[in-house]
Amino acid sequence: MSFPLICQMSIRRISQRAKDEKTRKLLSRIIRVDQAGELGADRIYAGQIAVLGNTPVGPIIQEMKEQEQEHLETFNKLIVEKRVRPTALLPLWNIAGFALGTNI
Numbered sequence: 001m002s003f004p005l006i007c008q009m010s011i012r013r014i015s016q017r018a019k020d021e022k023t024r025k026l027l028s029r030i031i032r033v034d035q036a037g038e039l040g041a042d043r044i045y046a047g048q049i050a051v052l053g054n055t056p057v058g059p060i061i062q063e064m065k066e067q068e069q070e071h072l073e074t075f076n077k078l079i080v081e082k083r084v085r086p087t088a089l090l091p092l093w094n095i096a097g098f099a100l101g102t103n104i
């Protein structure tokens with residue numbers, strides 16, 4: 001059975017929209033997870049600095065934390081630009097990341 005050309009074009013357009021929406025949702029999930037990861041890294045380093053900040057490794061940890069802050073800023077901008085909902089676990093991750101960092 002063959003659909004008329006106008007039906008085939010409509011099906012193709014709908015199919016493309018569905019693919020675009022699927023891609024947008026996947027990109028949103030990636031940005032959400034990556035932003036959480038960058039926040040976690042930042043908070044882990046904050047915890048390590050709280051424990052080791054005044055030791056010889058303190059400046060190295062601080063430098064690594066600053067790199068993670070740049071990454072976090074990038075994903076914070078993407079969250080806004082792409083209108084992505086941040087993970088609901090951010091407040092928990094904020095505390096858990098810090099606690100993990102102090103557990104060295």
Ligand SMILES: [Fe+2]
Nearest residue numbers: 038041068071
């Ligand atoms: Fe990072």
